Amino acid sequence: MTPIAYCRRKARESGSSFLAAFCFLSAEKKDALTVLYAYCRELDDAVDDCSDAQVAKTVLAWWRSDAAKIFAAGQTPEHPVNQALQSVSAQFALPEDELTEIINGMEMDLHHVRYAEFDDLKYYCYRVAGVVGRLIARILGFRDPQTLAYAETLGLALQLTNIIRDVGEDARKGRIYLPMSELQRFNVPAQTILSATPTPAFAELMAFQIDRAGQTYREALALLPECDRKAQKAGLVMGGIYHALLQEIRLDGGENVLKYKIKIPNPRKMRLALKIWLCGFAP
Numbered sequence: 001m002t003p004i005a006y007c008r009r010k011a012r013e014s015g016s017s018f019l020a021a022f023c024f025l026s027a028e029k030k031d032a033l034t035v036l037y038a039y040c041r042e043l044d045d046a047v048d049d050c051s052d053a054q055v056a057k058t059v060l061a062w063w064r065s066d067a068a069k070i071f072a073a074g075q076t077p078e079h080p081v082n083q084a085l086q087s088v089s090a091q092f093a094l095p096e097d098e099l100t101e102i103i104n105g106m107e108m109d110l111h112h113v114r115y116a117e118f119d120d121l122k123y124y125c126y127r128v129a130g131v132v133g134r135l136i137a138r139i140l141g142f143r144d145p146q147t148l149a150y151a152e153t154l155g156l157a158l159q160l161t162n163i164i165r166d167v168g169e170d171a172r173k174g175r176i177y178l179p180m181s182e183l184q185r186f187n188v189p190a191q192t193i194l195s196a197t198p199t200p201a202f203a204e205l206m207a208f209q210i211d212r213a214g215q216t217y218r219e220a221l222a223l224l225p226e227c228d229r230k231a232q233k234a235g236l237v238m239g240g241i242y243h244a245l246l247q248e249i250r251l252d253g254g255e256n257v258l259k260y261k262i263k264i265p266n267p268r269k270m271r272l273a274l275k276i277w278l279c280g281f282a283p
């Protein structure tokens, strides 16, 4: 199997919310985003598949050394995803530090099961999603460098939405991403989340989290220069799909994230993608 065929299969099998956004792109950009997606997915799976943090650390160290070969003259990485990324990085001038920052983010996840302040959580989000946004923006193309700031902020909005949607699932793994200072401010003991027993205080905490994530989409969009709107359309579709997910969570009452994972059905995702591609996205 060729490296790109491997990445396509990996992306297809993931059933990600974002693949609908790739449909309207040229084959070249679609393949590049598929390779970047496969890289993020492989790293995520590598960590998730290890029940022991020490083993996960070793696996990530292997990925770090194999990914370094992408940028080392005359070297070929061993993993098919890194091999595919070698061509994509050269073609779209992807910076090494942004690609390795994603590995740093995954590693952070092994040590941090709690974040004290929102700024600590934001730093994690930058590493696992902000840089992904920047890399996506580089593949899609831009004229104004401020587009990178837009993409980084949209990455934060998406990651905050993901954290909100997955509060219950993460709690079952003993993880709470919501900042501890905010749990205290809203009088929500960690045990409420870990034992999945919604309370009025938890509902208020979630309403605050949902509002802030919504505000982050608006901040991101305000940063996108007009001249790059067309080139960045596929990223806007990704943002639109996740923004619709945030609205669903809000309409569902917010606190139900403790009980089940809210999803947008595939046909609605495709309709949304087409609508945003044709008419734009205004959160």
Ligand SMILES: CC(C)=CCC/C(C)=C/CC/C(C)=C/COP(=O)(O)OP(=O)(O)O
Binding pocket: 014, 015, 016, 017, 018, 128, 129, 130, 132, 133, 134, 136, 137, 150, 151, 152, 154, 155, 158, 159, 162, 234, 235, 236, 238, 239
């Ligand atoms: C410019 C731009 C587009 C910025 C966004 C950057 C970006 C895609 C960040 C990833 C954040 C995220 C929530 C990943 C989950 O993916 P998943 O496939 O696990 O999601 P799923 O669980 O909803 O399918």
